[in-house]
Amino acid sequence: QEMPKGRLGIGHTRWATHGKPTITNAHPHSDCYARIMVVHNGIIENFQELKDELQAKGHEFTSDTDSEVIPHLVEDLYQGDLLTAVRQALQKIRGAYAVALYSHDDPELLIGARLNAPLVVGMGEGEWFLASDITAIIPYTRRVLVLGEGEIVAISPVGPVVSTLDGVAVDPKIIAVDWDVSQAQKGGFDHFMLKEIHETPEAAANVLRGRIQDDGTVTFNEFTATEEQLARIRNVKLLGMGTSLHAAMLGEYVIEDWAGIPSKAEDASEFRYRRPMVSEDTLAVIVTQSGETADTIMGMRQALERGALTVAITNVVGSTAARDAHGVVYLQAGPEIGVASTKTFISHVISHYLLAIRLAASRQRLSPERLEDLVASLRSVPEGIRSVLAMEERIKQLAIKYSGYRNFMFTGRAINYPVAREGALKLKEISYLHAEGISGGELKHGAIALLDENFPVVAICTSSPTREKMISNVHEMAARDAPVLALVTEGDDSVDDVAADLLVMPAADEAAGVLLNTVALQLFAYHVAVALGTDVDQPRNLAKSVTVE
Numbered sequence: 001q002e003m004p005k006g007r008l009g010i011g012h013t014r015w016a017t018h019g020k021p022t023i024t025n026a027h028p029h030s031d032c033y034a035r036i037m038v039v040h041n042g043i044i045e046n047f048q049e050l051k052d053e054l055q056a057k058g059h060e061f062t063s064d065t066d067s068e069v070i071p072h073l074v075e076d077l078y079q080g081d082l083l084t085a086v087r088q089a090l091q092k093i094r095g096a097y098a099v100a101l102y103s104h105d106d107p108e109l110l111i112g113a114r115l116n117a118p119l120v121v122g123m124g125e126g127e128w129f130l131a132s133d134i135t136a137i138i139p140y141t142r143r144v145l146v147l148g149e150g151e152i153v154a155i156s157p158v159g160p161v162v163s164t165l166d167g168v169a170v171d172p173k174i175i176a177v178d179w180d181v182s183q184a185q186k187g188g189f190d191h192f193m194l195k196e197i198h199e200t201p202e203a204a205a206n207v208l209r210g211r212i213q214d215d216g217t218v219t220f221n222e223f224t225a226t227e228e229q230l231a232r233i234r235n236v237k238l239l240g241m242g243t244s245l246h247a248a249m250l251g252e253y254v255i256e257d258w259a260g261i262p263s264k265a266e267d268a269s270e271f272r273y274r275r276p277m278v279s280e281d282t283l284a285v286i287v288t289q290s291g292e293t294a295d296t297i298m299g300m301r302q303a304l305e306r307g308a309l310t311v312a313i314t315n316v317v318g319s320t321a322a323r324d325a326h327g328v329v330y331l332q333a334g335p336e337i338g339v340a341s342t343k344t345f346i347s348h349v350i351s352h353y354l355l356a357i358r359l360a361a362s363r364q365r366l367s368p369e370r371l372e373d374l375v376a377s378l379r380s381v382p383e384g385i386r387s388v389l390a391m392e393e394r395i396k397q398l399a400i401k402y403s404g405y406r407n408f409m410f411t412g413r414a415i416n417y418p419v420a421r422e423g424a425l426k427l428k429e430i431s432y433l434h435a436e437g438i439s440g441g442e443l444k445h446g447a448i449a450l451l452d453e454n455f456p457v458v459a460i461c462t463s464s465p466t467r468e469k470m471i472s473n474v475h476e477m478a479a480r481d482a483p484v485l486a487l488v489t490e491g492d493d494s495v496d497d498v499a500a501d502l503l504v505m506p507a508a509d510e511a512a513g514v515l516l517n518t519v520a521l522q523l524f525a526y527h528v529a530v531a532l533g534t535d536v537d538q539p540r541n542l543a544k545s546v547t548v549e
Contacts, residue, residue, distance in 0.1 A: 008110055010100045010130075012039035021318050029068040031075035032060055035104045038074075040067035041132050042096035042117040043332060045210030048221070050092065070099060082106050083154050086113065087165050090152070095209055098132045113152040113165070116205070121145035121153055121160050123174060128155045134177055135185050142177045191536045193338035193430070197522050198389060201382040203333040203343040204515070207350045208378060216371045218358040223311050223327030230362035233283045233309065236263040239271055239299040240287035243341040243425060244348065248287045249418035250514065251352030258366060258374070259359035269295035272302050282308040285355070289336070289344045290544065291319020300325060313351045315344050329355065338537045339544050340429045342522050345422065346385070346515055353378060353511060377512045387506040388519045395520060398485060398501055399527030405456050408435040409482075410521070411443060412460035413470055419514050420460055423521035430529040430539050440466070440473040451482040458524070459499075460517055463489045464510050474498055487517055 012027035027039040044050070047066035050073060055061065059072045073089035074082075082103050090097070096116035102109060112119055112130045122129030122137035123145055129137050130153075134144055145160060147153060151170055153160045162170040189195040211218055236255050238248035248265035255263040261283075266276070272295065278284065284303035288296045291314035300321060303310055312321035315331040322328045331347035357374060360366045366374070402408075408427060412420035421437030428435045438447050440459075451457065457477045461470045471494045477484050478498040486499040489507055496502065508516055529536050 008102060008107065010037060010039045010102065010110070012041065012100075025063045025065050027067065029063060029065065029071055031071040033075070036071040036074050036078075036101065037103070038067065038071045038099060038101045040070055041098045042115075043206060043209050044069060044093055044097065045095035046093065047095075066095075069093075070097075070101070074101065082109060083111060083152075086111050087152060087167065090115070091165055096206065100130045108156055110155040111152065112147070112155070114147050115150050116202075119147045121147065121155070121172075123160075128160060130155070133187070135187075138177060143174055144177055145172045145174050148173075190530070191338065191526070193340055193342060193526055193536050196336055196338055197342045197519065197526065199334070200343040200346050200519060201385045201389075203331070203347050204350060204382045204385060206332040206334075207347045208354075208381075209332070211354055212375055212378070216357075216368075216375045217361060218354045220327070220329050220354075220358070222322075223329055225309060225311075225327060227362055229309055230359060232281055233261060233359070233362075234281035235277070236261050236283045236285060236359075237271070237276065237278060237303065237308070238263065238265045238285040238287060238352075239268040239296050239303070240265065241268050241293055241295055243345050243422060244287040244289060244293070244296070246418045246422040246425065247345055247348035247352065248285065249421070250349050250415065251285060251287070251355070253415050253418075254353055254356040254511070255359060258356040259363060260365050261359060261363075266299070268293070268299035271299045276302070276306075278303050278306040278308050280307040280309075282306070283359075284308040284310045285352075286310060286312040286314075286321050286325055287348060288312065288319075288321050289315050289331070289341055289348070291316040291321035293321075297321060297324075311355070313348055313355075315347070336544075339539055339542050340426055340525075340536075342426075345518065346381075349515060349518075350378065350381065373509070374511065377509050380508070381512050381515055384506055384508050384512055384516050385519050388516050388523075391503075391520070392523055395503065395523045396527040398503060399524050400531050401501070402456055402483075402485065402524075403431075403528045403531035405454065405483075406433060407450070407455050408433060408458065409447065409450070409455065410435060410437040410458045410460075411440050411470075411473060411477075412437075412517075413440040413466035413473075414464060415510055415514050416460040416462070416464060416466075416470075416517060419517050419521070420458070422518060423458060423525065426522055426525035427528060429542060430525055430536050431532055431534055432540070433528070433532075440470050443473055443476065448476065448480065451477055451480040453481040453483065456483040456485060456500075458521070459484055459486045459495075461486050461488050461492070461495060462505050462513050462517060463492070463507070464513070467494075471495055487520065489513075 028037040044066040050069045078085040098117040098119040122141045123143040124141040162172045240248040252263040252265040286300045310325040311327040312325035333347040410420040410424040417439045424435040424437035483500040
């Protein structure tokens with residue numbers, strides 16, 4: 001097909017967050033007269049509020065996306081100066097955006113802007129490029145202008161001019177890129193898995209964005225169960241497989257603890273072959289990154305047949321789980337290429353936290369003080385994860401040291417037990433080493449017989465109500481000569497004299513702490529696998545989405 005002729009064009013390969021992946025929802029989006037065209041990457045938190053205001057003024061929307069409010073806002077504010085109208089429109093938007101915009105009335109001007117989402121300008125010879133990723137630009141130029149937070153660029157035939165949304169001129173920062181194309185696709189990282197672990201702070205922020213209101217209440221745009229429906233729930237079933245099952249186990253813990261509703265995380269492949277106690281009083285939470293996991297989908301259908309209220313927690317808009325469940329909570333984590341789930345696990349767990357708060361509110365189970373503490377904890381997670389990522393060199397050295405062992409045990413208690421299981425799963429998935437996750441209390445009921453100097457244990461001993469019992473476990477394991485790598489909270493020296501190695505974690509409350517522990521174990525598994533030379537992104541015998549039973 002012949003390429004169209006022209007001097008200016010915009011496009012967007014969309015990862016759906018609002019609205020299904022359909023032609024109608026595809027970018028670009030336009031104003032009422034198809035004069036102003038916009039592509040947008042990100043999430044607009046207050047899009048419904050803005051959309052309602054614009055519709056009240058007579059604006060007609062054609063898609064289900066949040067992005068479409070941008071051209072309509074610009075149209076509403078336009079008084080002859082496109083750049084001014086764009087500035088004013090973006091100042092009304094809360095959330096994250098990387099946008100490219102042009103108007104048929106000003107065909108020599110391309111405008112780009114960013115907030116909480118990346119946007120770069122490629123500096124070619126007599127040509128300029130806007131992209132959210134350097135990958136797209138490298139085939140054409142290696143000179144890149146990196147926009148800062150809240151900056152806007154106006155590109156005309158004479159080149160780009162950068163300013164703030166308030167109109168203050170900015171001296172642009174231009175860098176020379178020396179990556180090859182393969183490296184650029186991975187953002188300069190050696191593997192997609194490592195890139196995605198480093199994207200976790202942004203993923204955590206995205207799943208929270210727009211869902212916690214100023215008063216601490218939680219709302220979901222796509223899960224609109226009534227207060228009456230939520231109040232009727234007497235038990236919760238959480239269905240998942242693999243990493244999603246471990247996220248479901250954490251969901252079980254917090255829903256029971258915060259909302260006071262009996263809950264059970266279930267292996268979906270076993271759930272569907274039982275006669276589970278599911279009724280109209282049951283909430284079935286369908287946990288699947290892809291939204292297509294065969295066993296989980298079949299479990300969901302059984303729950304639907306028995307009259308349960310269902311909500312899918314998934315990363316893929318328009319997936320089977322998202323279509324068939326009564327409601328859906330989207331992870332909004334962006335694409336995850338590595339087979340071993342990393343950032344989507346964190347997004348899944350945070351989604352469970354939000355769901356637990358929503359269910360607790362329907363029962364008035366949380367005091368204002370407790371709710372305030374939980375919200376503060378959730379909002380601290382992105383920065384806490386960045387602190388763990390800053391520890392990567394220490395984790396790498398530990399991974400290299402332990403990569404010579406063939407067997408591992410991971411152990412934790414209470415809310416850290418699913419984290420231990422997930423740590424073991426990550427290690428076995430990508431390093432092909434034997435690893436199992438076991439609760440600290442179960443240790444002496446059989447597994448302790450395995451321990452000797454050739455069977456290391458990764459013990460999660462960070463701050464929690466069960467910390468003292470975990471310390472006792474560490475002493476028991478060390479007494480069997482097992483090398484113990486202990487995760488401890490900074491300032492805690494309780495196991496200094498018995499653990500072979502310590503990984504000192506940032507201080508955090510229990511809810512946030514499990515997420516920080518998880519990221520540390522993901523990095524540990526990754527660097528063990530790299531030391532062993534395995535195919536980290538495409539481990540043998542595994543698939544990203546298991547669509548057969």
